């Protein structure tokens with residue numbers, strides 16, 4: 001009864017939907033039919049007009065609007081929906097899926113909290129409300145950004161020729177998201193002819209301002225389920241999800257956050273999970289690379305006579321830095337001289353610099369004088385970027401083996417502190433054994449140190465090239 005009495009005292013059903021809003025009648029129509037409820041917050045009933053409509057919310061609205069029943073299941077078809085804890089959502093999503101309304105279902109994920117795009121919406125609405133999709137499939141598109149080969153072409157045409165959509169300035173913008181109020185407009189128009197728009201005849205259309213091409217830097221997701229957010233912080237709303245290999249145009253980078261073009265909108269992605277690929281010039285230009293010469297100061301690392309790991313590591317790292325900087329990379333070293341930063345200080349330093357990759361350089365030692373060769377480590381503990389770590393480690397290891405003619409001990413997993421605590425791609429290189437005469441002769445030879453450095457440099461370049 002509370003709802004009724006609230007209604008009596010309130011001139012409008014939703015406090016945030018004024019009677020002057022273009023979707024006022026549509027939203028109230030849907031609320032009258034029990035299709036939308038809104039949110040009760042601090043005693044106010046809100047519709048949240050401008051929030052993006054999610055795939056889960058859209059499923060509920062069209063299943064109810066088109067007069068279907070929720071489909072109850074014991075076992076969800078989707079790994080990201082639990083019918084026991086989310087019975088209502090599960091019922092609507094299962095029904096929507098059984099009707100074939102939604103695309104972009106992969107790995108059995110429905111992604112109920114991901115915003116719907118306008119392209120996806122066209123299929124959801126046209127299919128749920130049984131618009132005569134095939135009838136208009138041969139009609140010209142009224143939208144300059146929709147070609148006949150576009151996957152949602154016939155659904156978008158059905159929306160237009162049935163008076164459900166007029167687009168905006170001649171465009172349909174299929175990759176944009178819709179707000180909850182925009183989705184309410186479409187559902188109400190689909191349900192009741194009184195809400196439909198006049199349909200104008202269509203002449204040839206061409207977009208006056210073509211969409212921009214690729215930007216200078218492309219970001220390629222290194223993990224699955226990477227959030228694209230509406231602002232440069234981890235608590236802002238989620239515009240969508242990238243999976244490993246997906247690419248976005250990067251507009252700019254500020255600290256950890258890459259500002260990207262996402263389906264026609266501006267979004268933000270944490271760059272730790274983006275491989276940044278330059279579209280011209282050197283692949284390392286502007287990349288932020290932290291080199292970590294092992295040990296230093298009071299800690300000599302492995303020693304053999306007067307030779308010490310700390311000096312070899314610093315010499316090689318300094319040469320790598322020089323080569324990368326010549327190509328325009330932004331390179332930082334955790335130490336530039338014979339000092340001893342703690343392991344934590346090295347990791348903190350890399351984070352302060354917003355490192356994009358981290359390479360720690362070491363020299364091995366063994367009680368057995370016959371042990372020799374190169375090996376490169378990556379960490380798998382608490383590290384979502386392990387696939388990327390392994391690619392970087394492999395590229396560097398292969399070049400050292402090839403260029404310095406070293407025995408290949410391979411790429412290995414080990415949770416060394418500096419790589420365990422760095423989620424950006426991070427590896428630890430053991431150039432060779434100071435305890436082996438053949439390796440030692442290379443490690444302390446300045447010509448070979450240049451070869452080791454060139455190999456690490458080339459490994460980094462190859463990593464960015466592939």
Ligand SMILES: [Zn+2]
Nearest residue numbers: 294301362363
């Ligand atoms: Zn070491």
